[in-house]
Amino acid sequence: MRGDPVYAAPVRRDTPSVGAPHGSLTEVELTWIEGRLEQWIRFGRIASERILSRSTKVIAFRPGATFAFVRWTSNDYGTVHSSIAIATAVAADAPYATLAFVRPGADLLLRIDGWPKVQQVLLAIDAVEATGIEACDAAPDHWRHVGNRLAAGMPFRPYGPDRHAAWLRRRAIEA
Helix, strand or coil, X not given: CCCCCCCCCCCEECCCCXXXXXXXXXXXXXXXXXXCEEEEEEECEECXXXXXXXXXXXXXXXXXXXXXEEEEEEECCEEEEEEEXXXXXXXXXXXXXXXXXXXXXXXXXXXXXXXXXXXXXXXXHHHHHHCCCCHHHCCHXXXXXXXXXXXXXXXXXXXXXXXXXXXXXXXXXXX
């Protein structure tokens, strides 16, 4: 369940952590206490990483980078909380939403609570990656769509090469 290799896929690093300007980066604090508190990044291009202790590290993303942040907590009786957030790191002067363990905050594309729905989002991520598209490159509107449809208890549309090509064309026109 938690932390399976299927869900905790390796993330891509943009550049080495040496010399990254931390003032413009969005930082995410990750803690891993096996079977109690597990936080991980499902996808995203990491700009830098700092290890604070054996169980805690801080990773950072450049403005515009999209990432998925998964949190899972349990006690002696079972799962207490599970959530996933897909967000985009923002520039220093841009507006943002606050999110626990994310400093200063990010543009929130999707936030889902509850393990059954978190699993559905993880499957949606897997489906995007199965098409050969990196989940962090998918259209932000797709992640909003997935979050809205899951919140309403409805199925979401799949994301494929055609939708991705349309997103890339739209982004090129807007630039």
